[in-house]
Amino acid sequence: MRPIRDNALSLAFGALFVLALAGQSIAGWFDNNEQLAEHGQPAESFGAFVTSSEFIVDVAENWQSEFLQFFLFIAATIWLVQRGSPESKKPGDEGLGSDEEQLVGAHAHSDSPSWAKARGIRQMIFSNSLLLVMGAVFALSWLAQSLAGTVVMNAENADHGMPPITWLEYLVSPDFWNRTLQNWQSEFLAVGSMIALSIFLRQRGSSESKPVGAPHRETATASE
Amino acid sequence: MADASDEDGVPSRAEDVVFWSWIGVLAVGLAYMIILPLTGR
Numbered sequence: 362m363r364p365i366r367d368n369a370l371s372l373a374f375g376a377l378f379v380l381a382l383a384g385q386s387i388a389g390w391f392d393n394n395e396q397l398a399e400h401g402q403p404a405e406s407f408g409a410f411v412t413s414s415e416f417i418v419d420v421a422e423n424w425q426s427e428f429l430q431f432f433l434f435i436a437a438t439i440w441l442v443q444r445g446s447p448e449s450k451k452p453g454d455e456g457l458g459s460d461e462e463q464l465v466g467a468h469a470h471s472d473s474p475s476w477a478k479a480r481g482i483r484q485m486i487f488s489n490s491l492l493l494v495m496g497a498v499f500a501l502s503w504l505a506q507s508l509a510g511t512v513v514m515n516a517e518n519a520d521h522g523m524p525p526i527t528w529l530e531y532l533v534s535p536d537f538w539n540r541t542l543q544n545w546q547s548e549f550l551a552v553g554s555m556i557a558l559s560i561f562l563r564q565r566g567s568s569e570s571k572p573v574g575a576p577h578r579e580t581a582t583a584s585e
Numbered sequence: 586m587a588d589a590s591d592e593d594g595v596p597s598r599a600e601d602v603v604f605w606s607w608i609g610v611l612a613v614g615l616a617y618m619i620i621l622p623l624t625g626r
Contacts, residue, residue: 364599371603375610414622421618498611505618512622 382420386411389419400520414512418540421506426544428499434552435492444580445560447571451580463488503541510537 365372386407393415394404410416434448439457443449461468465488469478476487486493511531518525531537555569561577564570571579 364597367597368599368603371607375606378610412621413626417618417621420614424614424618498615501615501619505615505622508619508622512625 385420386416389416414509414516418506418509418513421502421509422540422544424502425499425506425541426548428495428502429545430548430552432492432495432499435495442580443556443560445578446556446580447559447569448556449580454581506540507532507537510540 390405390407390410393410393413397404405413438449440455441449442452442455444452457463460466463477464470464473465477465484466480474487476483479487507528511526511528514531514534514536515525526534559570562570563573563575565573
């Protein structure tokens with residue numbers, strides 16, 4: 362059971378993701394069929410719903426905002442600090458850090474990843490790989506939201522006898538930006554709250570908190 | 586508490602499985618959500 366205990370955090374969140382997505386698909390299917398009934402249209406099968414843009418646009422708009430949240434958080438914490446927050450580096454530590462601090466190139470250890478020992482483009486890619494992947498997932502899920510949103514809007518337009526719109530027209534539509542910004546505002550509020558509240562509040566035992574007895578002004582403890 | 590000596594070593598096979606499983610979920614999910622709307626469904 363050691364492998365399960367050692368990987369419990371990602372396994373638990375993987376299970377929660379599957380359960381929540383299954384729940385969303387079932388609730389969304391019922392909701393979609395209620396709306397179809399209100400318009401005098403026949404109900405859709407579950408399979409038809411989960412392979413429709415109605416389902417995808419709702420999933421994608423949440424994916425993009427979550428990955429934007431982490432993308433910005435990772436990027437911002439390179440250059441910005443919050444004194445007293447365990448989510449932040451210490452004031453004065455802003456920036457990319459020296460090769461010695463980052464254990465790259467000549468300063469890499471024998472057990473460092475090979476791309477950290479490498480120089481040039483490989484080291485640059487690996488040094489920014491977390492940001493690159495989170496940013497790519499954000500951009501691609503935002504693209505998915507826009508593509509699925511265009512299909513949904515054109516289906517609604519057809520129901521109301523209106524002409525279809527192009528993808529570029531959808532990108533400047535109120536529907537696209539309403540879906541986008543309603544998710545962004547909550548992500549930014551939550552991240553800001555986590556940074557600010559963790560200055561004075563604690564959770565004993567959590568890696569997201571300072572030790573209970575740590576001074577309020579103490580910032581990062583892990584980088585000591 | 587975790588044994589610090591374990592954390593200094595090479596990632597185990599279980600960590601490889603965890604990492605690539607998450608990459609797989611992201612890749613399949615993104616491909617699904619991009620390709621399906623392009624079919625007009």
